[in-house]
Amino acid sequence: MILRKLKNVIKGQLFNGKAIVLIGARQVGKTTLLNQLAQESKQPVLMLNCDEPEVRILLENTNISQLKLLIGNNKLIIIDEAQKVKNIGLTLKLFVDNFKHLQVIATGSSAFELHNRLNEPLTGRKLEYQLYPISSGEIIETYGLLEEKRTLENRLIYGSYPDIVMHPEQARKYLTELTQSYLYKDIFSIGDIRKPELIEKLVQALAFQIGSEVSTNELANMLQTDNKTIDKYIDLLEKSYVVFRLGGLNRNLRNELKKSKKIYFYDTGVRNAVIQQFAPVQLRNDMGALWENFFIAERKKRNQYDEKFCNSYFWRTNQQQEIDLIEETDGQMTAFEMKWNKSKKAHFPKSFLDAYPVKETIVITPDNYLNYLI
Numbered sequence: 001m002i003l004r005k006l007k008n009v010i011k012g013q014l015f016n017g018k019a020i021v022l023i024g025a026r027q028v029g030k031t032t033l034l035n036q037l038a039q040e041s042k043q044p045v046l047m048l049n050c051d052e053p054e055v056r057i058l059l060e061n062t063n064i065s066q067l068k069l070l071i072g073n074n075k076l077i078i079i080d081e082a083q084k085v086k087n088i089g090l091t092l093k094l095f096v097d098n099f100k101h102l103q104v105i106a107t108g109s110s111a112f113e114l115h116n117r118l119n120e121p122l123t124g125r126k127l128e129y130q131l132y133p134i135s136s137g138e139i140i141e142t143y144g145l146l147e148e149k150r151t152l153e154n155r156l157i158y159g160s161y162p163d164i165v166m167h168p169e170q171a172r173k174y175l176t177e178l179t180q181s182y183l184y185k186d187i188f189s190i191g192d193i194r195k196p197e198l199i200e201k202l203v204q205a206l207a208f209q210i211g212s213e214v215s216t217n218e219l220a221n222m223l224q225t226d227n228k229t230i231d232k233y234i235d236l237l238e239k240s241y242v243v244f245r246l247g248g249l250n251r252n253l254r255n256e257l258k259k260s261k262k263i264y265f266y267d268t269g270v271r272n273a274v275i276q277q278f279a280p281v282q283l284r285n286d287m288g289a290l291w292e293n294f295f296i297a298e299r300k301k302r303n304q305y306d307e308k309f310c311n312s313y314f315w316r317t318n319q320q321q322e323i324d325l326i327e328e329t330d331g332q333m334t335a336f337e338m339k340w341n342k343s344k345k346a347h348f349p350k351s352f353l354d355a356y357p358v359k360e361t362i363v364i365t366p367d368n369y370l371n372y373l374i
Contacts, residue, residue, distance in 0.1 A: 002162060003142045004033050005305040006129055011037065013127055014076075015103045019092045021082075021118060022107040024131035025241035025266065026182040029162045030107045033131065034078050037105070043075035050081040059085045064098050067091075076103050083108035089121030096125045110186040110240060130241075133160040133267045135301040137374045145370075152366065153281050156294055159269015175273040183270065186240045193236075198223060200274075202233050206243060206263050207275045211289030211324075213248075213316065214263050234263065241266055246296065249313035249326055251356075262314055264293045281340075291340035292324055295364050295373075299325070299336075302373050321349040332359040336372075339365050 010020055010033075022030055038045045048055050058070060059079070071077065077095065082088050088106070095104040118126065139148045139160075151168070158164050158171035161178065183203075188196055201223055206214070216234075220227045237243045248260035265271035268290055272278055281287055296312075303310060308329075315323040315335075325336040333356050337346035346363040353361075364372065 001036075001142075002029070002134060002138060002165065004029065004036075004131070005135065005138055005141075006131055007033055007036060009305070010105070010129065011040075016127075017096070017100065019096050019122060019126040020103070020105045021122075021126050021128045022105065022131055023128065024107075024109065025133075026109045026185065027161055027163065027178055028131050028133055028241075030109070030131050031080055032162070034080060034105065034107060038076070038078060041076050043103075044073055045076045045078060046071065046074035048077070048079045050079060050084040056085050059091050060087060062091055062094070064094060067094060067099070071099065071102065075101060077105070079104065079106040081108060082106035083110045083117070087117070089118040092118070093121045093125060096122070130304060132297075132301045132304075134162055134165045135160070135305065135373070136298050136370060137302060137305070139165070140370075140374060148370070156268055156281060156290055157272060157278055159267040159272070161267060161269065164269060171269070172278065175269050179270060179273045183242060183274075184240075187236050193233075195225075195229075198225060198229070199233055199237070202230065203237065203242065203274050206234075206237075207265070207271045210262075210264055210271060210286075210293045212262065213260050242270065244297075244300070246312060246314050246325075249315045249356075260316060264296055266297055268294050268297070287340045288338070291366075292338040295336075295338050295369055296325055298369075298373050299327075303327075315352060317349075317351070321351065323348060323352060332357055334359055335361045337361075337363050339363055342367060 006022070010022070013020060022033070024030055034047070038047060048059070050056050050059070058066070079085075085091065092104060092106060095102060136148055139151070154168055154171075155165070158168065158175060161174065163174045164171045167174065184196070184199055187193060187199060193199060202219065205219055205222060216227050216230050220230045223230070234243070234245075238245060243263050243265055246262045246264060250260075271293065277284070277286070284290070300312070302308070311328040313326045313328070315326055323335050324338050327334045327336075335348055335352070335358055337348065339346055342365045348361045352358070362372065
């Protein structure tokens with residue numbers, strides 16, 4: 001059993017008068033985490049799986065009297081795949097407002113649908129957490145430091161979804177099933193996608209551009225569509241936890257790129273699967289970009305799990321000066337450069353250091369990356 005950091009975080013927030021919403025991509029382990037919480041609960045638990053039609057019917061257009069009958073003597077109510085219930089936000093609001101002795105936890109894989117249905121009804125009534133593929137910190141806590149070091153290259157290639165971490169010998173099989181059966185499922189069912197094949201081509205194009213600035217106009221020309229469609233599809237991919245954006249920092253210098261962005265994958269295995277690139281690290285020509293994607297995604301997990309709140313950017317000028325990752329906390333900045341090849345020197349431009357309140361500059365290599373992830 002992999003020890004998930006969010007389990008103790010959620011346990012610490014139980015019975016505080018708010019609904020808990022657990023979001024994240026399919027197959028990252030949300031249901032497994034719920035089952036662990038149920039098994040460890042000292043209170044009676046009601047598990048509701050919204051894949052079952054009768055459960056959806058019970059929760060749709062319900063009222064307080066019906067909920068009382070449903071709840072019975074249970075104190076912890078767990079609702080899995082909650083996004084499949086119409087008006088789920090109103091239902092959760094009834095739970096929170098009328099049953100103060102209860103704790104309700106809901107999960108969902110489709111951020112865009114859950115957010116649309118939850119935000120307004122549950123304003124001030126929910127705590128929301130995102131579950132990611134397995135983090136380096138979770139690998140260490142479950143298997144130890146040596147296993148984290150030993151499996152690093154494998155996770156760079158095949159990623160960190162739970163099934164892949166636990167069954168590395170079947171990594172390609174699981175990744176193929178994930179990318180073919182689950183990756184776009186929510187988008188196709190909810191996102192009003194008129195050209196499904198365009199989504200797949202867009203994801204492939206983004207996979208080849210990790211570590212590089214992404215131009216909506218160039219993507220539109222490449223895929224023979226318009227900028228508006230590209231922006232919409234990237235937004236859907238981000239809201240379904242396939243990719244995430246990193247914006248460019250531009251405040252002080254005239255030659256900084258404006259409105260620029262990079263796009264990274266939450267999981268490098270998914271990135272490699274969509275372009276079918278599973279060569280070992282010694283034979284790859286994209287290790288710099290892959291290492292950059294891996295660390296930035298891992299840092300994102302670490303910051304959110306540990307509630308380290310910061311703004312994240314990259315920085316680039318018209319003269320191609322660049323910094324991979326900048327984190328801003330309380331007005332102070334930390335600048336990161338990622339180098340897979342430890343012999344390559346990193347350079348932090350003087351123009352950046354002079355223009356911004358930089359607290360620290362850090363070069364991330366396979367030797368020291370864990371210092372900044374745990």
